[in-house]
Amino acid sequence: MIPVQEALQRIRALITTMPVEDVFLRDSTNRILAHPVAARRTQPPFAASAMDGYAVRDVDTAVGATLRVIGESQAGRGYAGDLPPGCAVRIFTGAPVPEGAERVVIQEDVSRSGDHITINQTGDGRNIRPAGGDFTEGDRVQPGRITPARLALLAAMNVPEVPVYRRPVIGLIATGDELVVPGEVPGPDQIVSSNIYAVAAIVEAAGGIARILPIAPDTTDGLREVLDLASAADMIVTLGGASVGDHDLVAQVAGEAGLALDFYKVAMRPGKPLMAGRLGQAVMIGLPGNPVSAFVCAQIFLRPALDLMLGGNGDALPRTKRPLAEAVGPNGNREHYMRAVRVGEKVRIFQRQDSALLSVLDAADTLVVRPPNDPPREIGDMVATIHLD
Ligand SMILES: Nc1nc2c(c(=O)[nH]1)N[C@H]1C(S)=C(S)[C@@H](COP(=O)(O)OP(=O)(O)OC[C@H]3O[C@@H](n4cnc5c(N)ncnc54)[C@H](O)[C@@H]3O)O[C@H]1N2
Numbered sequence: 001m002i003p004v005q006e007a008l009q010r011i012r013a014l015i016t017t018m019p020v021e022d023v024f025l026r027d028s029t030n031r032i033l034a035h036p037v038a039a040r041r042t043q044p045p046f047a048a049s050a051m052d053g054y055a056v057r058d059v060d061t062a063v064g065a066t067l068r069v070i071g072e073s074q075a076g077r078g079y080a081g082d083l084p085p086g087c088a089v090r091i092f093t094g095a096p097v098p099e100g101a102e103r104v105v106i107q108e109d110v111s112r113s114g115d116h117i118t119i120n121q122t123g124d125g126r127n128i129r130p131a132g133g134d135f136t137e138g139d140r141v142q143p144g145r146i147t148p149a150r151l152a153l154l155a156a157m158n159v160p161e162v163p164v165y166r167r168p169v170i171g172l173i174a175t176g177d178e179l180v181v182p183g184e185v186p187g188p189d190q191i192v193s194s195n196i197y198a199v200a201a202i203v204e205a206a207g208g209i210a211r212i213l214p215i216a217p218d219t220t221d222g223l224r225e226v227l228d229l230a231s232a233a234d235m236i237v238t239l240g241g242a243s244v245g246d247h248d249l250v251a252q253v254a255g256e257a258g259l260a261l262d263f264y265k266v267a268m269r270p271g272k273p274l275m276a277g278r279l280g281q282a283v284m285i286g287l288p289g290n291p292v293s294a295f296v297c298a299q300i301f302l303r304p305a306l307d308l309m310l311g312g313n314g315d316a317l318p319r320t321k322r323p324l325a326e327a328v329g330p331n332g333n334r335e336h337y338m339r340a341v342r343v344g345e346k347v348r349i350f351q352r353q354d355s356a357l358l359s360v361l362d363a364a365d366t367l368v369v370r371p372p373n374d375p376p377r378e379i380g381d382m383v384a385t386i387h388l389d
Pocket residue numbers: 174175176178179191192193194195196239240241242243244245248270271272273287288289290291293355
């Protein structure tokens with residue numbers, strides 16, 4: 001058994017970053033921008049009015065001044081020509097400010113009669129957004145996640161396509177004769193395959209494309225066939241069949257298929273029989289079959305691995321120290337990821353920690369991470385926690 005940190009480091013070392021592809025802006029939400037992208041224009045491209053009102057010169061801006069309205073500037077169609085002294089141009093939010101105008105007096109501050117306005121109040125600001133006040137042509141957006149805000153910025157920069165890392169395809173294989181897919185009628189000794197749906201959701205939330213393959217039976221031929229179906233994937237993740245039982249065939253069959261095993265067994269609970277290596281052009285990760293074990297391993301290893309594939313730095317999930325709401329007994333020799341729930345600022349560890357219990361997992365919003373051989377802990381003792389979203 002190797003420590004969790006070493007297992008994560010070894011998985012990181014197996015990963016290669018995905019190639020870069022250009023996609024339409026509309027398809028780039030949450031993807032990772034791979035290279036800096038330069039603005040193709042300046043914004044605003046002209047001095048623009050920030051308010052609806054009248055564009056005037058400073059010399060004409062006095063309470064009681066009466067000015068002649070000589071034209072109109074609207075968003076999308078400006079006023080062609082200069083603004084002579086003693087005159088005003090009717091202007092709307094976003095419209096180009098005419099040459100010579102130095103401020104916009106908002107319409108609430110003037111009285112209008114026919115072609116003339118009288119200024120009743122001058123207000124504080126100029127109400128003009130200078131050209132290039134937001135960004136100028138050539139300004140660069142740096143690599144990173146394309147958030148909704150960044151999407152709008154790129155659009156305003158007139159960038160129609162962006163270079164992003166290709167989304168990795170993750171082939172997911174549940175193994176075991178006892179499994180049926182949800183909705184099927186299980187035989188008397190069967191259960192419904194569940195953990196693969198959690199792992200698929202985790203993969204997709206991290207930016208990967210999850211492909212759920214047919215359930216692999218507990219036969220070498222059957223498992224090999226399903227593994228073959230996954231051969232085009234960027235990563236192959238098996239669930240179950242990883243332990244030491246007579247029907248735990250994943251290591252054997254993957255080995256025969258050419259798996260270069262990097263490690264097997266991690267000092268963690270749940271998740272001990274985790275394996276990882278390279279199979280052809282893909283990284284292969286063998287998750288334990290117990291539903292909570294597969295879930296925890298996906299959080300601890302798959303998420304950083306996917307982050308790295310997508311151009312991130314593959315950081316482990318962030319940890320926060322929180323006080324215990326209840327005492328807890330000593331830990332064994334494996335790092336324990338205990339299902340727990342927040343109670344205000346504190347955290348309460350569930351009594352039942354069997355790695356088969358999905359109802360407990362569902363009730364949890366936190367994993368409490370106990371180091372190997374951690375002594376008993378009292379109420380109020382600080383423990384490391386991982387938030388589950
Ligand atoms: N003698 C030993 N027995 C076991 C050990 C050990 O060290 N010595 N390790 C235990 C630990 S820890 C774990 S974790 C499990 C992992 O076993 P496998 O990865 O081989 O998983 P399976 O045996 O195939 O299944 C375990 C359990 O999970 C259920 N399962 C499997 N796949 C699914 C699925 N897709 N959806 C829902 N449930 C699934 C399966 O029916 C079993 O109940 O081994 C321990 N044994």
